[in-house]
Amino acid sequence: MTDSRTKSDLRVDLITREYPPEVYGGAGVHLEYLARDLRDLAEVRVHCFGAPRDEPGVTAYPVPATLGEANAALQTMGVDLAIAAGAAGTNIVHSHTWYANFAGHTAKLLHGVPHVVTTHSLEPLRPWKAEQLGGGYALSSFCERTAIEAADAIIAVSGGMKKDVLTAYPSVDPDRIHVVYNGIDTAQYAPDRDTGVVERLGIDLNRPSVVFVGRITRQKGLPYLMRACHDLPPETQIVLLAGAPDTPEIAAEVEGLAMQLRSARDDKGVIWVQEMLPKHEVVQVLTHATVFVCPSIYEPMGIVNLEAMACETAVVATATGGIPEVVADGETGILVPIEQLADGTGTPVDPDRFVADLGAAIRTLVLDPDRAARMGLAGRQRAVEKFSWASIAQDTMAVYRSVL
Numbered sequence: 001m002t003d004s005r006t007k008s009d010l011r012v013d014l015i016t017r018e019y020p021p022e023v024y025g026g027a028g029v030h031l032e033y034l035a036r037d038l039r040d041l042a043e044v045r046v047h048c049f050g051a052p053r054d055e056p057g058v059t060a061y062p063v064p065a066t067l068g069e070a071n072a073a074l075q076t077m078g079v080d081l082a083i084a085a086g087a088a089g090t091n092i093v094h095s096h097t098w099y100a101n102f103a104g105h106t107a108k109l110l111h112g113v114p115h116v117v118t119t120h121s122l123e124p125l126r127p128w129k130a131e132q133l134g135g136g137y138a139l140s141s142f143c144e145r146t147a148i149e150a151a152d153a154i155i156a157v158s159g160g161m162k163k164d165v166l167t168a169y170p171s172v173d174p175d176r177i178h179v180v181y182n183g184i185d186t187a188q189y190a191p192d193r194d195t196g197v198v199e200r201l202g203i204d205l206n207r208p209s210v211v212f213v214g215r216i217t218r219q220k221g222l223p224y225l226m227r228a229c230h231d232l233p234p235e236t237q238i239v240l241l242a243g244a245p246d247t248p249e250i251a252a253e254v255e256g257l258a259m260q261l262r263s264a265r266d267d268k269g270v271i272w273v274q275e276m277l278p279k280h281e282v283v284q285v286l287t288h289a290t291v292f293v294c295p296s297i298y299e300p301m302g303i304v305n306l307e308a309m310a311c312e313t314a315v316v317a318t319a320t321g322g323i324p325e326v327v328a329d330g331e332t333g334i335l336v337p338i339e340q341l342a343d344g345t346g347t348p349v350d351p352d353r354f355v356a357d358l359g360a361a362i363r364t365l366v367l368d369p370d371r372a373a374r375m376g377l378a379g380r381q382r383a384v385e386k387f388s389w390a391s392i393a394q395d396t397m398a399v400y401r402s403v404l
Helices: 028-039 072-086 099-110 130-134 137-150 160-170 198-202 222-230 247-262 279-287 301-308 351-366 369-386 388-402
Strands: 011-015 044-048 057-062 090-094 114-117 151-155 177-179 209-215 235-242 270-273 291-294 314-318 333-335
Touching: 011 028, 011 099, 028 044, 028 090, 028 301, 028 388, 044 072, 044 099, 057 072, 057 247, 072 099, 072 137, 090 099, 090 388, 099 114, 099 137, 114 137, 114 388, 130 137, 151 160, 151 388, 160 177, 177 388, 198 279, 209 222, 209 279, 209 301, 222 235, 222 247, 222 351, 235 247, 235 279, 247 270, 247 314, 279 301, 291 301, 291 351, 301 314, 301 369, 314 351, 314 369, 333 351
Parallel strands: 011 044, 011 090, 044 057, 090 114, 114 151, 151 177, 209 235, 209 291, 235 270, 291 314, 314 333
Antiparallel strands: none
């Protein structure tokens, strides 16, 4: 089906939990830049969760007062119903993550418009979220499954993600799934040679540093990294920009591992920043890192790898999900092999082997900073050439036109 509408008469409503300044993960980053570049191609309205936003065309929705004490997943569904009502008048709705999928599906039914879903992750492949959501995990799974199976088009953020969608939801027609990668703003994510931030954080520029950036979740694999760091040269600094734990249990586990790591290294060997740093500060930390590490056991794409690559930093990452489509093994970093259980958790079959391989890959680059620097240069070139947001917006518009 073709569509002759122009920017002036095509309205797209993006539906998301996260939107600046309330961003805590890759989906929020994705929405920030996708919305920006889509505005050159269509009228764009954004519906998000949380506090009111000042940005024109952006509407935020609080949890309904009557659900203030309800299960978190039920609160999400309450917000989604309000968003569906607010999408009246649109030509197409585009939802991101299970948090917004129910709103997109309801808006499709209510307003008779196409619904596009972008899959940043999948609930069946994150069963540990039952720890976080309790009975709400069944609700989150319902919201995602219902929306994906009924969507007019599905955008997978990597080829690996497309395979995961077909595995988790075998009734979906493969022809309805389009691969459109996440992107990177290489003007914002670019090397920052200043040193004020790293010095304030206590990072010694005369010592190698290994950096992790991410939330404390089972998905991100931080405990594996912390165990692997015991095998690094003693002069290596471990810099963890890690906060927002999913559960008290994983928070306690990471705290215990940090204490063990600190006891095995000198006073400045482990630097753990638990608050979320502004983007420009993270860029400076990444720029001065010897190696960035992504030890995730589930990662549909891993936009944080692109952020590090754009800052000219070598990457060590797990060869899982969409990561191998981002990190060129031996060129922009080192991919660590992993054999995973088939139970949907992503847990390594042999955790000790994975930890050992992860540590060996990091150690290789820490001990060869010239090679790490060459990989960093190649990483930025790859980010610039293959992952621009302007091209991603055009690809997304092509998906919209396919269902209008």
